[in-house]
Amino acid sequence: MKPSPASAPSSSPAASLSPEQALARVRIVLSHPSHPGNIGAAARAMKTMGIAELVLVQPKRFPDDEATARAAGADDILAGAKICATLDEALGGAVFAVAVTARRRNLGPAPLAAREAVPQLLAAAADGPVAFVFGNETAGLANDEVQRCQCCLHIPSVPEFQSLNLGAAVQLVCYELRLAAFSGEPPVASPVVPFASAPATIEENEGFFAHLERVMIDTGFHDPRQPKRLLPKLRRLFGRAGLERDEINILRGILDAVERRIAR
């Protein structure tokens, strides 16, 4: 079977979906999860990345206090989780299903690395829900479960130790989905503050360097007859920092205090 993104619906309709809408069409399916803690961890992971649809195929124990504890506030995700008897039922209505698996399967599609595949998989969301299917913690997905999917996704890891925790794997896939949805520019919680105060003018910088030079001479650190590139080095240091007005005031205040102390 060819890797599924090559046969995924064209990406152009997806351009009309906002990032949030695209993520809203992602369905996380956990097939036969053993540990309720991992279900909670998956819910938390989903919520941090703006993904909400959780479906569980024959969870061993759910609902469970451990799931609630590990969800750490993602109770809405747990509350909305659908419980199904079969994977077919869990994939109902989805237009595309992706098996997340470490192991290669003889008759399965070649697994694609998460980062490369996710943008194309997300494009499929233009046509409807796209499901990402995770298997049991120990056994992974059964072969027939993988066959039910159009594509295999692989999280690159150390070949000798590939087994990520289920909640961690869900976190990674949701993270890749979020970054793909926002094209590498997801919204940040607050605007970045470029400067705390205005950048210093050239005159202010020069005033500082002159003041610094005077103090270095007065304290005997700098001998103008043997400059040894001291001032160029200091200019380079402070040039890298890009001094702000407020910072020049602080540095010159220190120099003033030194001069007053010396003059006593």
Next chain:
Amino acid sequence: MKPSPASAPSSSPAASLSPEQALARVRIVLSHPSHPGNIGAAARAMKTMGIAELVLVQPKRFPDDEATARAAGADDILAGAKICATLDEALGGAVFAVAVTARRRNLGPAPLAAREAVPQLLAAAADGPVAFVFGNETAGLANDEVQRCQCCLHIPSVPEFQSLNLGAAVQLVCYELRLAAFSGEPPVASPVVPFASAPATIEENEGFFAHLERVMIDTGFHDPRQPKRLLPKLRRLFGRAGLERDEINILRGILDAVERRIAR
């Protein structure tokens, strides 16, 4: 404020490090982790991505069966974990420290998104260990812990629900590091002049700040009873510069000269 990786060492020395060697220089520091399960999860996450150096600052409970259980086979990582009393101790020998934080800090460096920053941060591994510092599960990193770091890393997430599980956050950062190390594309060369001398270690930076503080107190410029954010502002200034060993020597030489002059 320019992001700190702009002052990271040029990427060319890093080209001589294999991906495995670069990852071997990554140090994961967990500061005051409350839950041993998260320590285990972090160890497992590290091992899947080929990272092995784990350091714990005052873990609430460790060693612990819960850590072992959640490590799911990453026992070697747990066994090799170093336990420290302070963050300073945990950062000993590292050339660069990165604070992983969701919250903006007023005087901390502007947080960089993980994917963009990691390749340049990994380039710093050419000079020695690069530490990634994660805070307590509930409180995150204390402000003074963030100040100890040269850079802030941010995992993009939903603004209203930013709190990733600690083990999941470690998994994401280690995943980004692994992908960057194996990308085959060298980290983007910084537009800033590369280091002329070796970057100062964290201990050297801290020695300078302590020395500067003493001189500011001795000259009457700084009153520790009314700190007025003076030291955080100075840390931010010099953090932007990314001090080199040679520059620390110059600055401390100036401070020595001031102290000698005062003492006359």
